[in-house]
Amino acid sequence: MLRREISRTLRIKSSLPALFTKECRNYGTSYSTVHQEPSGPQIKTEIPGPKSKALLKEMMDIQQCGSVQIFANLEKSAGNYFADADGNLFLDTYTHISSVPLGYNHPALLNAFSTDSDVRTLVNRPALGVFPSDDWPKKLRNVLLSVAPPGLHHVMTMMCGACSNENAFKAAFILYCTRKRGGRTTFTDEELKTALLNIPPGSPELSIMSFKGPNRNGAFHGRSFGSLATTKSKAIHKLDFPTFEWPVARFPEYKYPLEEFKRENEQEDKECLADVEDQFDRWEKKKPIAGVIIEPIQAEGGDNEASPEFFQELQKICQRRGAALIMDEVQTGCGPTGKMWCHEHFNLQSPPDLVTFSKKMLTGGFYFKPDYLPPQPFRIFNTWMGDPSKLVLLEQVIKVIKTESLLQLVEETGKILKSGLHTLETEFPFMINSVRGRGTFLAFDVATPELTG
Amino acid sequence: MLRREISRTLRIKSSLPALFTKECRNYGTSYSTVHQEPSGPQIKTEIPGPKSKALLKEMMDIQQCGSVQIFANLEKSAGNYFADADGNLFLDTYTHISSVPLGYNHPALLNAFSTDSDVRTLVNRPALGVFPSDDWPKKLRNVLLSVAPPGLHHVMTMMCGACSNENAFKAAFILYCTRKRGGRTTFTDEELKTALLNIPPGSPELSIMSFKGPNRNGAFHGRSFGSLATTKSKAIHKLDFPTFEWPVARFPEYKYPLEEFKRENEQEDKECLADVEDQFDRWEKKKPIAGVIIEPIQAEGGDNEASPEFFQELQKICQRRGAALIMDEVQTGCGPTGKMWCHEHFNLQSPPDLVTFSKKMLTGGFYFKPDYLPPQPFRIFNTWMGDPSKLVLLEQVIKVIKTESLLQLVEETGKILKSGLHTLETEFPFMINSVRGRGTFLAFDVATPELTG
Incomplete structure (x- = not known):
């Protein structure tokens, strides 16, 4: 080799x-x-x-x-x-x-x-979280939900891949904290006050885990400050910027051809999964892991793939540890792997908790399990919340x-x-x-x- | 009262x-x-x-x-x-x-x-940082630079207000660190390695200062993780999310009518400026302040205004301290104050270092002084870098x-x-x-x- x-x-x-x-x-x-x-x-x-x-x-x-x-x-x-x-x-x-x-x-x-209606969508860009147009629920259903990953029936729209990932992080943090509060959906005065001061308990010490190979470059999840903390592909994206110190686990590095190195690669999967478990233990006290973000194929990191078995076991660990499994399909989504979503190749026992998309989908956003519906409005929110004119284009893409x-x-x-x-x-x-x-x-x-x- | x-x-x-x-x-x-x-x-x-x-x-x-x-x-x-x-x-x-x-x-x-050309711009959304279309430099000049704040001749496009602010932060961090390196524009192996590990010196402990009134709500600069750290308007945006502990200074709270409380409000300006100086001192050791972000009128925080004198003095402090003054004109830009940019009301001795925009401008982005041109490419960068179809609309807005x-x-x-x-x-x-x-x-x-x- x-x-x-x-x-x-x-x-x-x-x-x-x-x-x-x-x-x-x-x-x-x-x-x-x-x-x-x-x-x-x-x-x-x-x-x-x-x-x-x-x-x-x-x-x-x-x-x-x-x-x-x-x-x-x-x-x-x-x-x-x-x-x-x-x-x-x-x-x-x-x-x-x-x-x-x-x-x-x-x-x-x-x-x-x-149609006139499509042009109006383009020209009068609405604040989708407050005043969407009357055809928006139908559009969400007929366009985005028509190609939802099997088993997922909820979707939020966003602007780009980075903000889709960051809002998936937010959904993970919200569920993690709500559970920790024993399901309480109101906030104490201390939580409200400290959130505005950027300190715990309102702004807690929590983390998102991402992946990096020992020899290759690693994950790419975007360049905004939250997503950048999980990006491990190139130093030039990160230099000079303050960031969160968050856990990183090993992404498998296989020997090829796969069939020739079956035993070695299975061993590699095992070691990487052991590292994931180890990270959960090590960060439990310092900054508990609320979510794990992973690309089905690490794209910018050098097209690193992992086996269906690796992803199946990873999902089990996440479920056992109470952390969200966030599948970043920004590069792999919308067909290039022969399925609409690359993780469909993995035969997971249930859908990933959150599946983020952008790029070929022309709009950012994420699909999610109903557990990740925030108990309050305005949590996963911004002024535009995406751009309905992109769905006019995406509708045609899906049709073709x-x-x-x-x-x-x-x-x-x-x-x-x-x-x-x-x-x-x-x-x-x-x-x-x-x-x-x-x-x-x-x-x-x-x-x-x-x-x- | x-x-x-x-x-x-x-x-x-x-x-x-x-x-x-x-x-x-x-x-x-x-x-x-x-x-x-x-x-x-x-x-x-x-x-x-x-x-x-x-x-x-x-x-x-x-x-x-x-x-x-x-x-x-x-x-x-x-x-x-x-x-x-x-x-x-x-x-x-x-x-x-x-x-x-x-x-x-x-x-x-x-x-x-x-025109066919405009429709192609809409349909073939380019990666502007790598393969812009041949009319893009002209569009930047004829559309965005035609309404640039007086004295600013450089502009980057972005997607939305939050990512415009975050990329202005990045520009501030890059200049701050480049100066600290004595102008060196290459990176040491240690810097490259630690950046990927999310630790100093590659990912340094630096901060951006924002503002909050003692009694009113404060700044709003967006909801992505970097911009959210500077947002001080409502707890609901921030609860349950890990964040950066960054400095916050007092934004003036005036008594009205202004002419009746001239002396009190001048005193308020002085106290707030003293607080700014104090924050610079206090954070110098812990997380030096590389930039100060402020709205010309705190919008979501309750329409809090500050005097031209306050902004003039704030600019002087930033210059003396070597921190970028980032004017967040996401809400105030594009005309609602009777000038294209609200800070034009302030008679600043030179333009703000960075002026961010979005919303009414239909595209995100920021104007900046040439000092803030990063010495390397790929530092202020993402896949789309904005959306040229929004400039087709903005061109008409400016014309009207x-x-x-x-x-x-x-x-x-x-x-x-x-x-x-x-x-x-x-x-x-x-x-x-x-x-x-x-x-x-x-x-x-x-x-x-x-x-x-």
Whole structure:
């Protein structure tokens, strides 16, 4: 194995394969200028090209945008192909940081705001926690609950992945504290007073546990201060910022091919689960763990996967310890693994307590078990509570996924792709190895940084 | 004075007065069903009416939505009038939690997405920190920088007010730490390693100071975990959540009418500024203060205002102490005080270091001095970094504000309204008092809760 030489991971996260051309045919689109998906990538200039470089220079006068790689030409982007300002065409296997669920300029989306009612939703953005519009309960049911993880029937909308995770933390803290109060749903004067002073008992010392591999990067759950405390993927996200000292348990690091290292990987699961138990013990006195947040596949951390058995046992530990199991499906949700939610691969004995989403779902939010309904209003709350115009788009995304059986297509395509990658790693073991993932959410390691291209 | 009996504050935050009918005339709107603004409020049912009650019951099956008061009928809402599901019409002096800048269904907004390019912006939401579209630098300049606070020429976009404030905190922490490192812009192995462990020196013990009155509620800066640590308005936002213990200084509490209590209020300013200095001293060893966040008018805290002199002196203290002055204009920005930014009333000797916005601006974000440009990319960063489709709407909002001289109108209307309220408090001192605010962002106290109606 080239384990020790591995320095980079290549990821393939094309979620819902390019049925763009087919889509164009199926939708009697009224949109004027839908381009056909190009026949292949085309590189005309150095990357970034002169136009992207000029735009970057212009933008550097306004903000620190050293992270910008190239500028998009949204008119010419189509399907799985991303067009840049210089006329280059890229096959976007990353689906724009997992944020473009049906490819670029999908006709179903271009024509989404076709009724006066949809345009009003877009223009009069309501404060959903106080004055939602009269069609909102129906939208929640017909759009978000129509694709809820099996067994979950409740949902809150939010703005983005980070705030979805943070509000799932809040739901976990609320249930934990309510139980600790013996079910009391009112607050003492001391609790009310100390909450405003940022000290216990009103603002208690509690924690959320997240995961990190011993050798690889770890969890990514967002960059707002609460979610950032659980993020363990890259130091650059965290440097210079005060944070919460919270528990971190080991995420499994498997040896590949899986079938060859069955015993070692089972042992790895056991050790990681023992570490989870150990963290619960160690933090019990200091900052009890109210919730455990985990990605079904650690995405930014390097596409680290864990076995269904690991997740099943983790759920049992959480249940026994009275901590919420928060499944962060911000990257894995909405189809890329061949199921709507990646944790559906795990055959859990009951649904996760909270399942957070964003990115491809176009709106943030989280599904949850009824235990996590706060006993009081205004606890899981902010001014906007999401953006109903995103549900207008998501409704079309879900319709296309269902009509075109895209989940099945992801599964079939993923199998072919993974099998091809397995063939390649057998043929070129000194170049690539550790092929892994589910659906088209696949990754492999390469021997040297140069090989990432 | 009725100071001791005061139990409720009534607020009037109609930002940009109802020029809806005028707008309808001026815009050759192509939108099919723009309603005229109603001639007045109309209450047909009990509040909430039977339809709102039925919808609330339906929604309670999906989430905790006890905060929902009534459901909107977006088709019938027009201008300053909010229509509910039961056919009631309300004069919305709160502009939908300060989020509707030009009233409901403004024709300029209904027709905003008129070009293919705008629709593509809406449908292909880019990751702005990595792959913005080729028109983005121009949009930043022509839309957001066209209304930048005087003296500020840099801007970052974000999703909402809370994440705008948190990213302003991050900018403050980055500059504070960079200075402390003597300008070094690389990181030591220890810093990189400890940042991932959530401990110093990588994740240092630093703080942001916010404000609270001794008798009134205090600051509101959002509900995500970082911003929530600085929020001091209501315990219900904070209960059961772990938080940062961070410094809080006294926000002035004035006696009204201002001209009658000039000496007392000057003394109040002095005491509050002394408290600010005191906090800097007290936290220096424990958790040094890297930034001070303050609202130009504490909105959720009860419309508490402070004098220009207070803000001028506060800025001097921040400069002397090397802490960022973060002006939270999430509620006060975009016109309601008669200036685009409320802090323009304060004649500061230089702009605030960071000015955050959201709500009426329709997009989150913050303006900042060039010192606050992080030396590295990916520091102030997330997947979406805002939403360009909101700038399509904001561009129209700004156009209407300028074309119709709405800021001037707010100033004139506000003067008339405030003068009327002053007459009322003179005539009925046992009912209302403490008239205060700027532009149409006005408030007064009433003697008993019943009087709030």
